[in-house]
Amino acid sequence: xxxxxxxxxxxxxxxxxxxxxxxxSQFHVNFSYEPVGPKAFPILLSAxxxxxxxxxxxxxxxxxxxxxxxxxLKLLAVLGxxxxxxxxxxxxxxxxMTFLTVLSLARLFEASWKKAAIAGLLMTLGSYYLFTLGLxxxxxxxxxxxxxx
Amino acid sequence: MFDFLIQGFDVALSPMNLGLAFLGAxxxxxxxxxxxxxxxxxxxxxMPLAYTLGLPAESALILLAGVYTGAEYGGRMSSIxxxxxxxxxxxxxxxxxxxLAKKGLAGPALGLSAVSSFVGATIAIIGLTLFAPLLAExxxxxxxxxxxxxxxxxxxxxxxxxxxxxxxTGIGAVLGxxxxxxxxDSGTGVMRYTFGMAELYDGIDFVVMIxxxxxxxxxxxxxEHAHGKNANQEMPPLGRVMVSAKExxxxxxxxxxxxxxxxxxxxxxxTGASVAGAVTxxxxxxxxxxxxxxxxxxxxxxxxxxxxxxxxxxxSFVPMxxxxxPGSGTTAVLLGALxxxxxxxxPMLFTERPEVAGGLIASLYIGNLxxxxxxxxxxxxxxxxxxxxxxxxxxxxxxxxxxGVYQLHSDxxxxxxxxxxxxxxxALRKLGFSLAPVILGYVLGGLMEDNLRRALSISGGEVGILxxxxxxxxxxxxxxxxxxxxxxxxxxxxxxxxxTA
Numbered sequence: 150x151x152x153x154x155x156x157x158x159x160x161x162x163x164x165x166x167x168x169x170x171x172x173x174s175q176f177h178v179n180f181s182y183e184p185v186g187p188k189a190f191p192i193l194l195s196a197x198x199x200x201x202x203x204x205x206x207x208x209x210x211x212x213x214x215x216x217x218x219x220x221x222l223k224l225l226a227v228l229g230x231x232x233x234x235x236x237x238x239x240x241x242x243x244x245x246m247t248f249l250t251v252l253s254l255a256r257l258f259e260a261s262w263k264k265a266a267i268a269g270l271l272m273t274l275g276s277y278y279l280f281t282l283g284l285x286x287x288x289x290x291x292x293x294x295x296x297x298x
Numbered sequence: 299m300f301d302f303l304i305q306g307f308d309v310a311l312s313p314m315n316l317g318l319a320f321l322g323a324x325x326x327x328x329x330x331x332x333x334x335x336x337x338x339x340x341x342x343x344x345m346p347l348a349y350t351l352g353l354p355a356e357s358a359l360i361l362l363a364g365v366y367t368g369a370e371y372g373g374r375m376s377s378i379x380x381x382x383x384x385x386x387x388x389x390x391x392x393x394x395x396x397x398l399a400k401k402g403l404a405g406p407a408l409g410l411s412a413v414s415s416f417v418g419a420t421i422a423i424i425g426l427t428l429f430a431p432l433l434a435e436x437x438x439x440x441x442x443x444x445x446x447x448x449x450x451x452x453x454x455x456x457x458x459x460x461x462x463x464x465x466x467t468g469i470g471a472v473l474g475x476x477x478x479x480x481x482x483d484s485g486t487g488v489m490r491y492t493f494g495m496a497e498l499y500d501g502i503d504f505v506v507m508i509x510x511x512x513x514x515x516x517x518x519x520x521x522e523h524a525h526g527k528n529a530n531q532e533m534p535p536l537g538r539v540m541v542s543a544k545e546x547x548x549x550x551x552x553x554x555x556x557x558x559x560x561x562x563x564x565x566x567x568x569t570g571a572s573v574a575g576a577v578t579x580x581x582x583x584x585x586x587x588x589x590x591x592x593x594x595x596x597x598x599x600x601x602x603x604x605x606x607x608x609x610x611x612x613x614s615f616v617p618m619x620x621x622x623x624p625g626s627g628t629t630a631v632l633l634g635a636l637x638x639x640x641x642x643x644x645p646m647l648f649t650e651r652p653e654v655a656g657g658l659i660a661s662l663y664i665g666n667l668x669x670x671x672x673x674x675x676x677x678x679x680x681x682x683x684x685x686x687x688x689x690x691x692x693x694x695x696x697x698x699x700x701x702g703v704y705q706l707h708s709d710x711x712x713x714x715x716x717x718x719x720x721x722x723x724x725a726l727r728k729l730g731f732s733l734a735p736v737i738l739g740y741v742l743g744g745l746m747e748d749n750l751r752r753a754l755s756i757s758g759g760e761v762g763i764l765x766x767x768x769x770x771x772x773x774x775x776x777x778x779x780x781x782x783x784x785x786x787x788x789x790x791x792x793x794x795x796x797x798t799a
Contacts, residue, residue: 158729162469169476169491176488184759185751187483187490191476198472204465210730216522227521228721231514234700235713243701251693258524260689268690276697284350286705 155209162202170195227257242291243280248273302648303427306656309356310664318353318361319661323668326368331680332691333376334516334523336385337369337611337628338737342508343695345635346702349505355639356657362635363615363658364665366628367419370571370611371669374411374604375677376684379404379533387571387607390579394592394599399534401595408681409541410597411604412673414553418605419666421557422564422612426619427659429565430648434620437645442752443764445621447773449746452567452623454777456735458784459569467735470726474739475746477502485751497711504634506703506716507740511733513699514720517692519727524688533685539677549601552582560606564613570626570734571607578606612662619643619655622745627734630741637741 173191216224234250248269255265280286309315329340341362348358373388378395391411398407440448457467480491481501492498556578563574582602583592592599614625622644624630636643636654647655673680703716723733750764757763765771 154729172491176483176490178486178488183485183751183755185485185754187486187488190747190750191479191490194472194476194479198469198476201465201469201472205469208465210463210466215728220522223521224518227518228717231517231696231717234696235710235717238700238704238713239710247697250696254693254696255689258521258687258689258692260687265689268693272690272693272697276701280701284347286350286701287708288701289704289708 153209154212154215155205159202159205159209162205163199166195166199166202169198223257227254230254230257239289240291243288244273244277245291247276300427300431302431302652302656303660304656305652306658306660309653309657310360310660315357315360315657315661316664318357319364319665320668322361322364323368323371323665323672326365326370327372327669327672327680328368328683329365330369330372330385331375331683332372332686333382333684333688334520334691335369335695336373336387337366338508338631338734339512339516339695340365340369341628341631341635342505342512343698343702345508345631346505346705347698349638350705355636355641355651356654358639359632359636359654359658360661360665362632363661364668366632367608367611367662367665368669370608371412371415371673372680373607374415375408375681378407378411378600379536379681379684385571387575387611388603389572390575390603391600391607393579393603394594394596397593397595398597398600402535403595404534404536405539405677406541406545407597407600408536408677409539409674410545410549411600412539412670412677413541413546414549414556414601414605415608415673416666416670417553418557418560418607418609419612419662419669421554421605422561422609423659423662423666425558425561425565426612426616426662430616430620430655430659433616434645434648437621440621440645440769441767442749442756443766444770444773445749446746446753446764447770447777448567448621448623449742449749451773451777451780452617452742453735453739454780455567455569456738458780459566459573460732460734463730464784466729466731470731470733470735471739473726474736474741475743476739477507477736478740478743479747484748497709497715502715502719503706503712504638504741505706506712507719508631508634508737509699509703510716510719511723511737513695514716515723515727515733517695518720518724520688520692533681536678536681539674545597549598552586552598552601553605555585556582556602556605557609560609561613563606564610564625565616567617567621567623567625569610570614570628571610574606574610574613575603579603615658615662619647619658620645624738624741627737630734630738634737634741642745 170192173188176187178186230250230253234246237246251269251272252265255268280288326340329335344365348361370387373385374391377383377388377391378399381392381396383389383392395407453471457464460467480498482499483490559578559581560574563569563577579602582598586598614629617623617625618629618633622642624633633643700713703712706712753763765774
C-alpha cells in the first residue's frame with residue numbers, strides 16, 4: 150500500500166473522530182428538557198468524519214509538495230519567533246517585543262540587517278501610535294521593565 | 299416594499315458611514331492588491347480593530363463590506379500584472395488579463411477590469427435589492443426543521459462547488475462544525491471538549507479562529523513561497539489606465555451576461571467568487587470565442603470573470619442577509635462579525651433591523667461608485683503595493699494579528715490558541731484543503747445543532763419532523779441531487795467518450 154499524506158491524514162482523522170465520539174459519550178446530563186441532548190450531534194459528526202476519512206484512506210489524492218529541510222527549519226524559526234513574541238508580550242511590553250519580532254521576522258524573510266532594523270523601528274513606532282492614540286487600545290507596557298513607561 | 303432601502307440610504311449617507319465606506323473601499327483595494335492578503339484575510343485582520351472603535355453594528359458592517367468588495371477589485375491587479383491571482387476569485391482573470399499586459403495593454407486592461415467589476419457589482423446589487431426582501435418573506439415561514447434542511451443543502455452545495463476535492467471539502471466543514479462544539483452547551487450547560495480549561499468555556503473565539511486560520515497560516519505559506527519559483531517578477535509598464543468607449547462596447551455583452559450569472563452563483567450558498575469566475579469565463583468562451591482568441595489577451599475574456607466575481611461577491615449577501623446562511627467564506631466571516639454584535643441574520647433582519655440590512659445594501663451602491671472612482675485614477679498607486687517586499691508585509695500582518703487578538707480580553711491564552719489554530723490551518727492548506735468550508739462549518743455549526751434540537755423538541759423526539767413540510771422536502775431532494783448528480787454525470791460522460799489518451 151502506497152504511503153500517502155492523505156492516508157496518514159485519514160487515519161489521524163478517524164482517530165480524532167473516535168476520540169470526539171468517545172468524549173461525547175461521556176457528557177453527563179442530570180436532567181434534560183429536550184429529547185436530543187448534548188451528545189447526539191457530536192456523535193453524528195464523528196460518524197460523518199470517520200466515513201469521509203475512510204474514503205480518504207482508500208482513495209488518497211496527490212501527495213502535494215512538502216517543504217524541504219531548510220524551509221522546514223525556517224518555518225519552525227518563524228513559529229518560534231511568534232511564540233516568543235506571545236510569551237514575552239506582557240513581560241517586556243509591546244514596544245520592545247514588537248521591535249525584536251519585526252527585526253527577526255524581516256531577517257527570516259531575507260532582509261539585510263539595516264533594512265530589518267529600519268523596518269523594526271518604523272513599524273514599532275507607527276503601530277504603537279496607531280493602536281494607542283488612533284484606536285485607544287491599552288497595550289502592555291512590560292512589567293519586567295518598570296521604568297520604561 | 300423598498301422602505302428598508304430608503305432608510306438604508308439615510309444610514310449610509312451619514313458622514314461617518316460615508317467615511318467608513320470610503321475607508322473600507324480604500325483598505326480593501328490595498329489588501330486585495332497586496333500579495334497573499336485576500337478578502338478574508340483583510341476582514342480577519344480589520345475586524346477586531348473595527349470592534350475596538352465601538353462602532354454601531356451597521357457602521358462596522360459597512361466598513362467590513364467595503365473591505366470585502368474592495369478586495370475583490372484589488373485582487374485583479376496581481377492577476378493582470380504579475381500573472382499571480384491575488385485571491386481565489388481572481389484565478390480566471392489571469393487567463394486573458396496577463397496576456398493583455400504582456401502586449402503592453404496593462405493600463406487599458408486595468409481600466410477595463412475596473413469598469414467590468416463595476417458593471418457586474420451593480421447588476422448584482424440591484425438583484426440583491428430586488429430579491430433579498432422577497433426571499434426574506436418566504437424565509438419567515440421557515441421553522442427549525444426547514445433551517446436544518448437548508449444548512450444540509452448549503453453544505454452539500456459547498457462540497458460540490460467549492461474546491462476540487464469534495465471529500466476534503468466535506469471533512470473541512472465537519473471539522474469546522476466540531477470546533478464550534480467546543481465550550482458550554484447552551485441547551486444543558488454541559489461542558490463539551492473543554493478539557494477543564496476555563497479559557498475554552500466560551501468556545502474558541504471567532505476572532506481567534508479566523509485570524510489564526512487565515513492570517514497566521516498565510517505567514518507560514520508566504521515563507522514557503524519566498525523560496526518558490528516565482529519569487530521575483532518584473533512588472534510590465536502600466537501606461538495610461540483608461541479604457542476607450544469602443545473597447546467597452548466590444549465587451550458589453552460579456553459584462554452583462556457575466557454579471558447576471560455571477561449574481562446567481564453568488565446567491566447559491568457555499569459558492570463564492572472563484573466558482574463565479576470559472577463559470578462566467580467558460581460560458582463567455584463558449585458563446586463568443588469565434589476566432590480562438592480567448593487566452594491570448596481577449597478583452598472579453600478579462601471582462602467576463604471580473605464582472606462575474608464581483609457580482610458573486612454582492613450576490614452572496616442574499617442568502618447571508620435573508621437566511622443567515624453565508625454564500626461564501628467571506629460572508630461567513632461577515633456573518634460571524636454580525637454575531638459579535640448579537641445580531642443573528644435571518645428573515646427577520648429586514649423587518650427588525652432594517653437599518654442594518656438597508657444600510658448595508660445602500661452602502662454597497664455607494665462603495666461601488668467609490669471603488670470605480672478610486673480604481674481608475676489610482677491604479678498606478680495600488681499597483682506599486684504589489685511589489686511590497688515580504689519582509690515588510692509579514693511583520694505587519696503579525697503585529698495586526700497579535701494586537702487584534704490580544705485586545706479582545708487582554709489575554710495571552712487567546713494568542714497561544716491563535717498560533718495553534720494557525721498551524722492547524724497551515725497543515726490543512728498543505729494537505730489540499732480549502733479553508734472556506736472550515737469557517738462556514740464553524741460559523742454554521744452552532745446554529746445547525748440548535749435548529750436540529752429545537753425541531754426535535756417540538757416533535758418530542760420524532761425524527762420525521764425534519765422532512766415534514768414541502769419546503770424541507772424540496773431542500774433535502776435538492777441536497778441529495780447536488781451530491782449525486784456530479785457523480786452520475788461523470789460516469790455517464792466517461793461511458794460515452796472512451797479515454798482517448
